[in-house]
Amino acid sequence: MRTWQKTIIIILTLIAIPIIYFENQYFSHQQTEAQLKTSQKTVFKAYQTHSENNYANFAVYTDTKPAGKIYYFVPKNQQGHAIDLRRQQQRIGEQLYQKALQKKQKNIIVYITYNGDNLHDDTYCLTPTGAVYSRVEHRFSTKFGKISDQLGQEAVYNLANQTHPVTFKDLYQDAATLPMIKQLAIDQELKKHNYTPEQLKALENLDFPTDVNYQHFSFSQHGLTLQFAKNTLGIKQITLPLATIGPYLNPDYITENDTMPSAKKKSKSVALTFNTALEPVRTKQILAILNEKAAQATFFPTGEAAHSHPKVLQKLSAANQAIGNQSYTVDDAIDTMSEADLSANLAKTDQSIFKATGALPRFMRVSPDTSNKAIATASQRALISWSVDSEDWRTDIKATEITKNVMDRTTGGDVILLRTAPETIKALPALINQLRAKGYHLVTIPALFAHRLAPFQQYAKAADPYQD
Known part of the structure; x- marks a missing residue:
């Protein structure tokens, strides 16, 4: 081959190399752009599906920015009105966009949607959630990927007709x-x-x-x-x-x-309740029997007793026996007290019990015929009476009769009235055994009524009609 021919081939080769290079670069760029657009469409579709799965009624809004776009998937109520979750969504969208700008990202795409949980019928808990995507450079390729995300605050809406969170x-x-x-x-x-x-x-x-x-x-x-x-x-x-x-x-x-549990119509639980002055020897004997039998009960001490015998009350509390409030002294006529006097009386009793146990009593003892509204208003707590009277208040009663009275009158769900009298202590082991032999579980007042204990209401027996 002659020299001039070689020279022409070399020149043509030098011309062809950059042409081929730039042609490859062009088509490679076109391919990358096509892949990025496909990725964006895929991600958009994924967020659309996410929104549909969390709450189907929504609209999509687009906010075009100098360096990209923000897509808002905004839930609407059943009447077609956008709820004000969009305000929080916009804050999150702006924050994510600005963070991406600070990192000098280009072609920024922000997706703002929501997580939804159906609480009840038309009531939903909605949480804004956002993510920012951009070009993510790898060693030899450019991909469309997530660079950060953010969750907002949960809010509950009735989406039947409301646009604002529940008040x-x-x-x-x-x-x-x-x-x-x-x-x-x-x-x-x-x-x-x-x-x-x-x-x-x-x-x-x-x-x-x-x-x-x-x-x-x-x-x-x-x-x-x-x-x-x-x-x-x-x-x-x-x-x-x-x-x-x-x-x-x-x-x-x-x-x-x-929600509030329904009353149990055929309860196999009963509550032993003691009105007590916390006399140390007697209370120690009762607690020993309860511990031996692995039984729980509820004690209603007076504030005076709690003040005089704090260590006795501490032992009851430490043994997971429930504590209620009876009034400050056993002779207090709470049925005839003014609301102000009763409030002061109960506050004084609460303080005595708190000093001994570190907790406050959340229910108080009243008689079944209590109807004084001042007591309910002043106490601001559940009122506990009884459905079974053991009659151990009688001075002539014996242990066997106490047990018989309780067994004959108990039908399930009962609050059983007891005192810390000597004959009651004698009756307690047999009473526990016989109740259990009939299939009854011995529980505290809070356990007997579960979440149903509420201020201003009086309770005597689980599943009483007036508690429904």
């Missing part, structure tokens, strides 16, 4: 709702901390909800969260789990498992 008024069920919220919140804190009596007062004086217009709260499928103003205890918020507070809220916004 406190929506959650309100009846007169027991407010005192139960306060009661359960205080009890929860007392289990976490060893508060002094002075700290207990500060806890009771927190700004708990007082009416249906209360606004300092959030509600989700996890429970009710109360927010508090600055206080000496440093408590910013208290969250009551749905399993705890659910029975006392409007059942339309609560999962079925967490």
Whole structure:
């Protein structure tokens, strides 16, 4: 081959190499762009499917940005109106977009959708969720991938017709709702901390909800969260789990498992209850029998007894026996007291019991014929009477008759009235044995009524008609 021919071949080769290179680059770029668009469509479809699966009624909004787009999948109520979850979704969308800009990402795509949980009928708990996608550079390729994500705050909506989260008024069920919220919140804190009596007062004086217009709260499928103003205890918020507070809220916004349980019509449980002055020797004998028989009971000491015998009450509490409130002295005529006097009486009794046990009594003893509304209002707790009277208050009664009275009158679900009298102590072992022989379980008052114990109501027997 001649020299000039070789030169032409070399020149043509040098010209062809860049042409081939750039041609390959062009088609490679086109292929990459096509793959990226396909990936974007796939991801968009995945988020659309996610939204449909969580709550099918939604609209898609697009917000075009200088460096990309934000897609909002916004749920609508059954009347076709977008709910205000979009406000929170927009905040999340902007935050994710700005974070991607700060990282100098290009071709940013943000998807904002929601997770939904059906609580009850048309009631849903919705949580905004977002993710930002962009070109992700690998060693030899460019892919469309997620670079970060974010969850928002849960909120509960009635999607039949509402566009706003449920209000406190929506959650309100009846007169027991407010005192139960306060009661359960205080009890929860007392289990976490060893508060002094002075700290207990500060806890009771927190700004708990007082009416249906209360606004300092959030509600989700996890429970009710109360927010508090600055206080000496440093408590910013208290969250009551749905399993705890659910029975006392409007059942339309609560999962079925967490609503008020129905009364058991054929209960095989009974509650032994003792009105007691905590006389040390007698109480020790009763507790020894209960421990030996692995039985539980409920004790209603007076505040005076709790003040005089705190160690006796401590032992009862440590043995997982339930404690109620009886009034400060056995001679207090609570049926004729004014509401103010009764409130002071019970507060004094509560303080004595709290100092001994570190807990507050959440139910009090009343007689079956109690009808004084002042007692219910002042006590702000469940009222416990009885359905079976052992008659051990009689001075001439013997242990065998006490046992017979109880066995003849017990039908299941009963609250059995006892005292810490000598003949009662003699009767107790046989009484426990005979009740169990008939298939009865011995439980505390809280266990007998489960979540049904509520302020302003009087309880004498599980499944009484007026408790339905």
